[in-house]
Amino acid sequence: MSDERVVVTGLGVLSSIGTNLDDFKEALIKGDCGAQFASMFNTEGFDSVKACEIKAFDPTLYVENIPVDMLGRSSQFSIAAAHMAIADAGLNRSDIKSKKIPVCIGTTDGESQSLDKLAKLWATSGINSFDADLAEKSVASNLSNSVSREFGLHGESVTISTACSAGNYAIGHAFDLLQAGDADIALCGGCDSVCRKTYSGFSRLGTIAPEKCQPFDLHRKGLLTGEGAGVLVLETLASAQARGAKIYAEVLGYGLNCDANHMVAPNMDSVANCIRIAHKNANIEPESVDYICAHGTGTVANDETESGAINQVYNNNPPPVSSIKSMLGHTMGAASAIASIACVLSIKHQFLPPTINHEVDDEKCISDCVANRSRKHKINIAQNNGFAFGGNNAITMYGAYTDEEAVA
């Protein structure tokens, strides 16, 4: 018996370059930049902080069943993205209420702004001044549990906290649940808010870019922290066909592995192995991949290591590779979920999102990073790279949906 085919039928996205799917798609095509002076987290003690933030966000547009002030910023984001994905899939709230729909949300920092506020309370009034509501709001599982509660869903509700590849983990897990027949429809993706903790950490590691994020550029100076959420409605093909849903693309499979080598530094051979695992699980050969959406943080180490791993697997002849982090910053646990949405859009609308801010090629990096301008391109299969602290590599594969059986 062959496993169920799994397709993408709904997309919801919030980012600094677009807070709905249409705006996000247009921004990817135009090559917009979401970097501005930071105002959405506590930057005291730092000078002229740039970040990729969502400046105007009204949670009451999306949240109906939970008092908004009981939700942290990240949970508000995950509900908003889920709301948009559900609507985009042609479902409404009453269709899904009380159904066994799993919710899998990846994250790096969980409810980071609530944790930032606890730290601030501690610094100003002592640790016994902690507030119970704030402590409850800070629990990471709220990211998935808030979605389950808001929409009245009974399926499993897990937050996968594997840092910056967590979105891909969550999508992979939902894919497995659907293939196993545990559910017909799943909500999955990733979500994070900008926060002082993460900005300070990368700043102290010397990996924050002062002005702009320039992945694969010779003079790249690091990443910009960002925020956002991406949620996908995944569905068994049978379920999508039965309700006549529009199908964006097919999830072909994914790969996971662990460097087991260093908490922070990426490992070229291990990343290359993860790409091979993803290809094997998706039952495809490297030659059939048309686009790679890179992890591409814009740090010296990541981009060189990732390029080396790609060249290893693709015999120095990879398809075009781009980093959308040049546009929307590093959205941490949301990154590989939003990048998955970019892959799905690239397949649906046949274009390559660009790597903006590109000035000078780096011979240690991949040769075609779709510099500065998006291009029309035939894309049947896209690969989405996600790497994380802890050596947690996760790579998802997407394919154009055709009526025929997936090509072996």
Next chain:
Amino acid sequence: MKSIVISGYSNIIPDSIFKIDSERDVQFSTTQFDTREVLGKKGTRSMDKLTGLAVHCIGKIMSKLSSQRDQEADRIGIVIGSAQGSMDSITRFTYETLAHESPDYVNPALFPNTVMNCAAGQSAIWHELKGPNATISSGELSSFAAIKYAISLLNKNYADTLISGGIEELAEVNIAANKKIAEKLSVSTVFSEASAFFAIEHSDTTKKYQREILAEIKAINIGFNPALNTHHALSELIDQTMSSANVEKSDIAVVSIGGAWPQTRQVEIAAVENLLGAVYKAKLLDAYQENGNAVSCHNALQLGSVVNAIGPNENALLVAQDIKGNIGVMIVSGGDR
């Protein structure tokens, strides 16, 4: 026929659990574990206690897996349940950026401790395990959800053996936070620090490496109960899990509830009585009575007690609900002993 089995179990728990007499009292029961004392000074300078608890507890299982690891390190992975990583390391890092003249006084070597997957990543480094490595956050149901996730990976053949369980540290920050939460809920309770892990795999892997089967996980399901104070979602999940395990209620020799909070215990008891009636023969285990509320590690300790309590071919039913509405049901049967 292939089945999912447990072939290793280890834990680190407090020496004794306090018993509470007075109303509205919140107590904390910590382990004697000291990271540098147990693991040595090399590689532990920046390691927080949560990660130390994981590294050491997983290490206690590794003695059974070392020859397998030497052959196929990329087929052994780790899945850890942790509600929010080290809340202490995370909040303390930000605190350090605020408590001094400049944020630059914070030690960057502590930054990796502030990601929730730190313990899983460090454990993989320490024990050289290159297979799937994941951290699952599902509140007090985290270790239950981690084991469910691990089994999902095994069923799709992403790994041969996964070491899965939960970890909870009691440090200054989460002690302060838990105290406020328990006070707000007006409950007297004991929070416990703990670490507990299982080696989980298909029975053919157990045979191949000549390990003993401690128990079989016949079925496991997790879900969400939006109507927190009612048992219907949990009862439905029990029915579904019993049916996929092909187990009748007369086959249940042991019932285990989580009992983490008075409210959630009521829901669990109602669901069990809905299944078995108000009076039943099965032996009742209560994880809270035994261990206190071990939060992210709670259900792993619950499963550990069940594994120790059931005889060959006996079936146990585990049920749990957490304070947010995460629910889990497992059917476990006794192993070789």
